[in-house]
Structure formats: C-alpha cells, structure tokens
Amino acid sequence: MTQQRPISRAGCTKVKRALGVQAALEWAFRVEKAQLELPLPKGLTDEGFGFGLEYVLLQRAALGCKIDGGQHKIGSYTHEDAEVIAATVAGIPDSLGGKRMAIRVAELARAGLSPDWMPGAVPRCVPVETKINQHGERATTIVVGTERVLSRGKWRTVEVLACPVTFSPHPQQIEAARRGYDDWWQALGWVRDGLIAGGMLREIEVSAAMPRARPWERTPSSRC
Known part of the structure; x- marks a missing residue:
C-alpha cells in the first residue's frame, strides 16, 4: 500500500524534507532539543514516572492527531518528528550498545560531531x-x-x-577509537532503517545516506 503524503492546508501535497540519518539526528537533538527517554531498569514500574515517549507516540498515531506548527520552536514545544527520532534512538538494541550507545548517539548529535577516530594518527x-x-x-x-x-x-x-x-599514540588507543566509530556507525544504520521502515515521520524523510564507513581505510587512487 502506498504511503500517503502529508496534505498542507492549501490542499496540495506537502513535500517532505530529505535528510541523511546523521543530519536528522542533529536536527532532532541539536535544533529541536529532543530529549532521550530511555526505558526504565528492570524491576521498576512506570508508576511515578509518567507515560513513556513510545506510549505517547502510539496514542497520537491511534488518534490521528498532529500538533500544528513546528517550523519554529515556541517555548518548550518539540517537533513530533524529533520525538519519533529520539524514541527510535532510545530503542537501540543491546547488541549494538543499548542505552549507552543511545546516549552517545544523542550527545554527539546534540554537539554536531562524529566520533573521533584519530585521523592521521600513527604510533x-x-x-x-x-x-x-x-x-x-x-x-x-x-x-x-x-x-x-x-x-x-x-x-x-x-x-x-x-x-x-x-x-x-599507542596502537591500542587508535584501535579503540576506530572501533568506537564503527560501533556508532552501525547504530546509526539501525536508526536509519528503523525510521524508514516505521514511516511515522510527517515532515522529514530519512534518506539512505550514511556517514563514511571506516574512513581510515582510504581507497588507493588509480594512476595512469
């Protein structure tokens, strides 16, 4: 079934803004100031903690409602697409780093940075x-x-x-830095695929673009 495009108030089809996953994350956490709401530790109940973000999103989807606006931040309002992105990041599985990786992804996006893989470092x-x-x-x-x-x-x-x-620097330092970058890259791939498959974004369209994989591995240039 073809996914319907959002309709603007003028009645014409509204074109979504295409962003790569890293740009989408930076927009959500840096521009919209989305908050990362991680699942509660095992053994704790939701009592006293309010409703989780995932619950709010599911209820909003069930009701079919949408908060008007979002082009400019007003007060503490966070664009609903940014909330969806934050909720997706919070769901990063344990096999890809779980909560710790979710926090790292959010912090780097909020700072507009990629992990330091120690470019040019030679022991x-x-x-x-x-x-x-x-x-x-x-x-x-x-x-x-x-x-x-x-x-x-x-x-x-x-x-x-x-x-x-x-x-x-010690070879183990370089190896650890580049392993950390690769773990982050894998997590971003999971977030990208989840956002594309979920189809819950209304004004943002996440493209297949990804940061460069293993940038320390340079492809030899061809010579005539």
Missing part, C-alpha cells in the same frame, strides 16, 4: 620522559646494569644506560 616511538638542561631537551635515561671495560690500561666499572621508550 611513534618516543621517550617515556624527557628533561631540559643547558644543552636542550634530552631523553631521560636509567641504569640497567654495569660492565667492566679496559680504559687506558685500567679496568673500570661503567654504568650501562638505556632510554625507556613507548609508542604514542
């Missing part, structure tokens, strides 16, 4: 500690042993010095 071998003297900056050394050496006809005991080093 470099650097001294663990340095010191500055009259000769400039020097790596700090430690004594790791002693050796007997023959110097000018005499045996002497000399210290064996070494410079402790580390890798900065």
Whole structure:
C-alpha cells in the first residue's frame, strides 16, 4: 500500500524534507532539543514516572492527531518528528550498545560531531620522559646494569644506560577509537532503517545516506 503524503492546508501535497540519518539526528537533538527517554531498569514500574515517549507516540498515531506548527520552536514545544527520532534512538538494541550507545548517539548529535577516530594518527616511538638542561631537551635515561671495560690500561666499572621508550599514540588507543566509530556507525544504520521502515515521520524523510564507513581505510587512487 502506498504511503500517503502529508496534505498542507492549501490542499496540495506537502513535500517532505530529505535528510541523511546523521543530519536528522542533529536536527532532532541539536535544533529541536529532543530529549532521550530511555526505558526504565528492570524491576521498576512506570508508576511515578509518567507515560513513556513510545506510549505517547502510539496514542497520537491511534488518534490521528498532529500538533500544528513546528517550523519554529515556541517555548518548550518539540517537533513530533524529533520525538519519533529520539524514541527510535532510545530503542537501540543491546547488541549494538543499548542505552549507552543511545546516549552517545544523542550527545554527539546534540554537539554536531562524529566520533573521533584519530585521523592521521600513527604510533611513534618516543621517550617515556624527557628533561631540559643547558644543552636542550634530552631523553631521560636509567641504569640497567654495569660492565667492566679496559680504559687506558685500567679496568673500570661503567654504568650501562638505556632510554625507556613507548609508542604514542599507542596502537591500542587508535584501535579503540576506530572501533568506537564503527560501533556508532552501525547504530546509526539501525536508526536509519528503523525510521524508514516505521514511516511515522510527517515532515522529514530519512534518506539512505550514511556517514563514511571506516574512513581510515582510504581507497588507493588509480594512476595512469
């Protein structure tokens, strides 16, 4: 069955605004200030907490009613499409990070950011500690042993010095940052598919566009 398009007051078909999922999230959380209402922990009841957002949306859909306006925020009003988007984010399954991922998705959207995947980061071998003297900056050394050496006809005991080093940034830091980006990307894909399949948005149409997957993997450019 073909989904009906919203009808404006003038009687003509109203064209939905197409947005990629990241842009839709930023509009909902950053512009419309949508609030993320997460499910209650197991063992708690809804008593004293009011109705959940999902309940409100279902009741609104059953009644077929719509809050007029939404082009400009008035007071504490949040556009109903933004509420639908927030409710979808709140439903991110545990297999994709659950509540923690929902909070991360909302916070990044509210800030207009993507996860930091540490672009251009390359592990470099650097001294663990340095010191500055009259000769400039020097790596700090430690004594790791002693050796007997023959110097000018005499045996002497000399210290064996070494410079402790580390890798900065550590490869595990880079790996964790990029794993976090990939997890976020997977969650956005789930939100996108849910919004498209749900068909509850009235003025926004979520497109198939997604942020770049694994942007640290560059495709080699072809050469003539």
